[in-house]
Amino acid sequence: MKKIISLLLALTMVMTLAACGTTPPETTAPPATDPVPETTAPAPETTVPMETEPALVVDTCILKEADDKMLNTYSAIAVNPEAPFVDADGNAVSDVYVNTAGADALVQWLLTAEALDMAANYGFAEYGEYLFYVLENAPVYTGEIAAATEETKTIRLSTTTSVKDSGLLGYLLPAFEAAYGYTVEVQSAGTGKAIAAAKAGNADLILVHSKSQEETFVADGFGRTVSGFEAERVSFIYNYFVLCGPSADPAGAAAAASVLDAFAAIAEGKHTFISRGDGSGTHTKELALWPAELGIAKEAESFAAYTEWYVSANTGMGACLVMAEEMGGYILTDKATFLTFVANDGVMG
Numbered sequence: 001m002k003k004i005i006s007l008l009l010a011l012t013m014v015m016t017l018a019a020c021g022t023t024p025p026e027t028t029a030p031p032a033t034d035p036v037p038e039t040t041a042p043a044p045e046t047t048v049p050m051e052t053e054p055a056l057v058v059d060t061c062i063l064k065e066a067d068d069k070m071l072n073t074y075s076a077i078a079v080n081p082e083a084p085f086v087d088a089d090g091n092a093v094s095d096v097y098v099n100t101a102g103a104d105a106l107v108q109w110l111l112t113a114e115a116l117d118m119a120a121n122y123g124f125a126e127y128g129e130y131l132f133y134v135l136e137n138a139p140v141y142t143g144e145i146a147a148a149t150e151e152t153k154t155i156r157l158s159t160t161t162s163v164k165d166s167g168l169l170g171y172l173l174p175a176f177e178a179a180y181g182y183t184v185e186v187q188s189a190g191t192g193k194a195i196a197a198a199k200a201g202n203a204d205l206i207l208v209h210s211k212s213q214e215e216t217f218v219a220d221g222f223g224r225t226v227s228g229f230e231a232e233r234v235s236f237i238y239n240y241f242v243l244c245g246p247s248a249d250p251a252g253a254a255a256a257a258s259v260l261d262a263f264a265a266i267a268e269g270k271h272t273f274i275s276r277g278d279g280s281g282t283h284t285k286e287l288a289l290w291p292a293e294l295g296i297a298k299e300a301e302s303f304a305a306y307t308e309w310y311v312s313a314n315t316g317m318g319a320c321l322v323m324a325e326e327m328g329g330y331i332l333t334d335k336a337t338f339l340t341f342v343a344n345d346g347v348m349g
Helices: 002-021 100-110 113-121 161-165 166-179 193-197 211-219 259-268 281-287 300-307 318-326 334-344
Strands: 061-064 073-079 152-158 183-189 205-207 234-246 272-275 311-312 329-336
Touching: 002 205, 002 272, 073 100, 073 166, 073 211, 100 113, 100 152, 100 166, 100 205, 113 166, 113 211, 113 234, 113 259, 152 161, 152 193, 161 166, 161 183, 161 334, 166 183, 193 205, 193 211, 205 211, 211 281, 234 259, 234 318, 234 334, 272 318, 300 311, 300 329, 318 329, 329 334
Parallel strands: 152 183, 152 205, 272 311, 272 329
Antiparallel strands: 061 234, 073 205, 073 234, 234 329
16 A cells, blocks of 8 residues: 555656656656556647747837928829930930830829828728828829830839838739739839939839929929829828837937927937938938038038947838847838838838
8 A cells, every 4th residue: 555655646746847847856756567547537638839939029119200390291203205314423324215104104093092092091900000191282183094005014113112111012003003904113212212213214203202302303304294283293192200219218309399309319418320321201301300510411421420329321211220129229210111110020021
């Protein structure tokens, strides 16, 4: 009887230690000579979920938004086939073919009630808030849209990374392509580079968000008016730039009276700031928000004394957000791309 009790006690200890994830020493219990009969029904089999790596928690957060100085308007401009095309060195470029019919079709479709409604509602179901808004004075196109032909089916769109990284184009363009038979080749860069591509004859239209650069593009003869519209530059959607930074907010940007005060606090405290540095619409807006006495401009020498905290990345919005997250820095971004960044757990393709 004592031997049976000892065996049962030893077995109980082994089972208890196993349940805690601990392996008992080999000397704890003597080896069993006979199997112990089961006295209860075995527990039903259960599926143990596989361990997965925890999702990255994005610390970067919105600190300032909806300031009047942070309005971000997007415009489409069709390229003039008779424009004075030049390469990056300013040399004239000849034999440029511009798909005017395809560009017309895309601009016209973007301004239909269908496309405007899609843009206005994009992202709400996923993010719980609107990523883009339609301008109250945006024209609405109601005319005919030409279907693609063998000669016009490929459209080259030069646009900003903010539009692409937000996912808006990936949402809109398939509907246009399916309805009219076009294929839209999207080239994305900062607004400055997107416009430069068009000036070199490498785009049929642009979709960008820097009013001053757009107006210069038109004034220099690179834009044209699409049938159904009154001007070369067709503005139709907008959202807001947002100032983001680490949740600890060492500069106190969130408590600042305005976005201008927030930028001044970042500079005064020499807190890390990630700048697009690429001549994009976002970069242009950022430069306008620093205190004038700092003299921060596009040229590298203008911020040479601030490189301890001012990082000029010369890259796209998504990549800059990743840098800000990794470095615990502040950054100006469009809200749509930021919400996409957070929804993707800080990973941008």
